[in-house]
Amino acid sequence: MRVKASVSKNSTSLSIIRSTFEDGLHSSKVVESLGNLEEIASAHPGCDPWQWARERAGELTRQEREDSRQVLVAYSPGKLITKGQKRLVEGGYLFLQRIYHDLGLGAICDAIVARHKFTYDLDGVLSRLVFGRILDPASKLSTFEYSKRLIEPPCADLQHVYRALDVIAKESDFIQSELYKASKRFSKRSDGVLYYDCTNYYFEIECEDGIRQYGPSKENRPNPIVEMGLFMDTDGVPLAFSIHPGNTNEQLTLKPLEERIIKDFEHSRFVVCTDAGLSSSANRRFNSIQDRSFITTQSIKKLKKHLKAWALDPSGWKATKGGRTYDITELDEDKHKDTVFYKERWINDGGLEQRLIVTFSLKYKNYQRTIRSRQIQRAQKLIDSAPKSIGKPRQNDFKRLIATVATTTDGEIAEGRAYTIDGGKVTTEEAYDGFYGVCTNLTDSAHKIAEVNRKRWEIEECFRIMKHEFKARPVYLRNDARIEAHFATCFIALIVYRTLERKLEGKYTCAQIIDGLEAMKFLKARGEGYIPAYTRTAFTDDLHAAFGFRTDYQLVTNKQMKKIIRSTKR
Numbered sequence: 001m002r003v004k005a006s007v008s009k010n011s012t013s014l015s016i017i018r019s020t021f022e023d024g025l026h027s028s029k030v031v032e033s034l035g036n037l038e039e040i041a042s043a044h045p046g047c048d049p050w051q052w053a054r055e056r057a058g059e060l061t062r063q064e065r066e067d068s069r070q071v072l073v074a075y076s077p078g079k080l081i082t083k084g085q086k087r088l089v090e091g092g093y094l095f096l097q098r099i100y101h102d103l104g105l106g107a108i109c110d111a112i113v114a115r116h117k118f119t120y121d122l123d124g125v126l127s128r129l130v131f132g133r134i135l136d137p138a139s140k141l142s143t144f145e146y147s148k149r150l151i152e153p154p155c156a157d158l159q160h161v162y163r164a165l166d167v168i169a170k171e172s173d174f175i176q177s178e179l180y181k182a183s184k185r186f187s188k189r190s191d192g193v194l195y196y197d198c199t200n201y202y203f204e205i206e207c208e209d210g211i212r213q214y215g216p217s218k219e220n221r222p223n224p225i226v227e228m229g230l231f232m233d234t235d236g237v238p239l240a241f242s243i244h245p246g247n248t249n250e251q252l253t254l255k256p257l258e259e260r261i262i263k264d265f266e267h268s269r270f271v272v273c274t275d276a277g278l279s280s281s282a283n284r285r286f287n288s289i290q291d292r293s294f295i296t297t298q299s300i301k302k303l304k305k306h307l308k309a310w311a312l313d314p315s316g317w318k319a320t321k322g323g324r325t326y327d328i329t330e331l332d333e334d335k336h337k338d339t340v341f342y343k344e345r346w347i348n349d350g351g352l353e354q355r356l357i358v359t360f361s362l363k364y365k366n367y368q369r370t371i372r373s374r375q376i377q378r379a380q381k382l383i384d385s386a387p388k389s390i391g392k393p394r395q396n397d398f399k400r401l402i403a404t405v406a407t408t409t410d411g412e413i414a415e416g417r418a419y420t421i422d423g424g425k426v427t428t429e430e431a432y433d434g435f436y437g438v439c440t441n442l443t444d445s446a447h448k449i450a451e452v453n454r455k456r457w458e459i460e461e462c463f464r465i466m467k468h469e470f471k472a473r474p475v476y477l478r479n480d481a482r483i484e485a486h487f488a489t490c491f492i493a494l495i496v497y498r499t500l501e502r503k504l505e506g507k508y509t510c511a512q513i514i515d516g517l518e519a520m521k522f523l524k525a526r527g528e529g530y531i532p533a534y535t536r537t538a539f540t541d542d543l544h545a546a547f548g549f550r551t552d553y554q555l556v557t558n559k560q561m562k563k564i565i566r567s568t569k570r
Contacts, residue, residue, distance in 0.1 A: 001031060001061045003053045011036040014053045016060060020527045029527045031060060073525045087524055088533065090149045092517030093131040095547055097568040099499045100127055104182030105492070106569065112171050120160040126168065126489070128154055129161070133493040135518050137471035140165070151522070151530070152565065162482070169481035172488045176240050177264035179495065187499070190234035193271045193452055196278060198250040199463045200225040201473040210480040215246035220394060226475070228487060229253040231261065236458040237498045240265070241491050243484045251280040258286070271295060271442065273453060279439065285352055288441050295453050298356060298437035307347065311358045312431065317341040320447040328360055337362050342446045357438045357446045365434025372429065376401055376421060383419045390419060401425055465497070466490050469510055503546045508539060516540065520551070529557035
């Protein structure tokens with residue numbers, strides 16, 4: 001800061017000013033008006049006014065460095081704001097940026113740039129795509145516009161965003177493997193058990209093209225889809241993914257991605273946990289060699305006749321604690337409602353030895369019967385409405401419980417149809433209520449196997465977050481490479497989000513975290529800094545405590561904000 005003199009006809013006035021450079025413009029701002037020379041001499045007798053003014057400027061400079069001075073920002077009700085001036089900026093991304101760089105993504109981008117020799121800022125583009133996918137998911141054009149509202153505006157043009165998509169797709173395998181290695185250095189990965197599952201994403205088009213193909217949609221949509229296979233560790237953090245045409249058999253997607261993990265990730269000792277749809281004999285055999293093992297859901301309905309009879313036999317059941325055996329038809333509803341019972345045996349499937357573990361729970365049985373009871377009510381309501389046609393039911397659709405009866409008057413060809421609840425279907429399904437089957441080649445206790453398998457719900461949550469919170473579908477890109485790049489950014493965003501979730505110790509839901517970050521906006525006080533325009537809450541307090549910096553002061557000075565930004569890129 002320095003002293004400035006304003007000379008008039010009758011007096012000389014002194015003030016303390018600070019020079020600023022903002023938005024490409026040099027300017028000066030009056031920090032404090034000291035008065036004219038006579039006023040200063042009267043207020044401070046025995047002091048030279050000029051010398052006192054210089055000392056005061058030095059004092060304010062020291063106070064500013066100590067962040068202790070009071071800042072007054074002047075606003076005039078009669079003065080228009082500057083046209084086109086950005087006043088409200090986004091700041092929630094700063095916490096994501098810290099994780100982004102902790103995971104080594106900046107260094108990964110530098111390595112890619114060194115190989116390809118292009119000049120645009122790949123790190124700037126990828127980071128903005130990731131931040132936008134979490135905080136304001138939209139098209140690539142909208143994400144580019146969103147990035148202009150960040151405290152740090154983008155250093156790239158829209159054309160660079162689309163050019164970067166091609167590079168991200170080409171380097172997708174490299175990004176995944178390097179991200180895994182960097183994440184292991186950053187924090188411990190619980191990768192002894194890997195969960196694998198598949199889902200698909202639809203496009204708002206009518207014709208197949210490239211990897212956008214018609215296939216069995218998880219949402220029963222009549223649109224072309226692409227299929228994603230995803231590996232996740234025990235903590236719910238994604239490990240690797242792959243994209244396939246929508247008409248690919250999902251059982252064929254496991255082995256190639258697993259081979260890539262073994263080769264590129266240098267990780268070969270793990271247990272693969274899948275659902276029944278991915279538990280083909282080939283996949284089980286592949287995970288029965290070297291240091292790999294498997295745990296997979298087994299449909300009891302699809303077991304061989306003698307195994308099904310053994311699984312449903314009410315005798316010979318053990319509790320997870322204790323050594324006695326039980327007959328599940330004699331269980332006490334109150335005493336055993338929270339107990340899980342099990343039985344196990346080794347089976348041979350075409351030369352592959354594996355353990356079949358079947359569990360039974362009264363709570364699970366009652367849950368399934370409650371769901372079916374509601375489905376029966378919906379089915380009866382539909383029947384009572386006298387529909388002309390029921391249509392083809394899906395696997396778990398309530399319409400599966402409706403039986404069609406053809407009616408005729410004189411033995412002629414049936415012209416009419418009547419509908420009724422299929423009692424036989426209901427009875428058949430009830431026989432399996434409460435039972436759950438798992439196959440494995442591990443020799444751990446049945447209780448431990450069941451605990452590992454129970455965490456499969458987290459990979460379903462990963463898909464839910466990508467589809468709903470990150471709005472990964474519908475996809476509006478057409479080029480195959482850019483479609484894969486789109487899912488690569490969703491994959492990276494999911495890792496960043498899951499890491500943030502862990503730093504907050506699981507105290508907040510996905511919606512609370514995203515909404516809380518999205519609300520963290522700041523009003524720019526030109527020449528001074530940033531005024532928080534969000535509500536301080538328990539969430540923001542925990543967020544600041546977890547990351548070691550604060551943005552909730554009444555004013556975050558430009559100097560403080562630069563320091564925070566540097567800390568997020570260390």
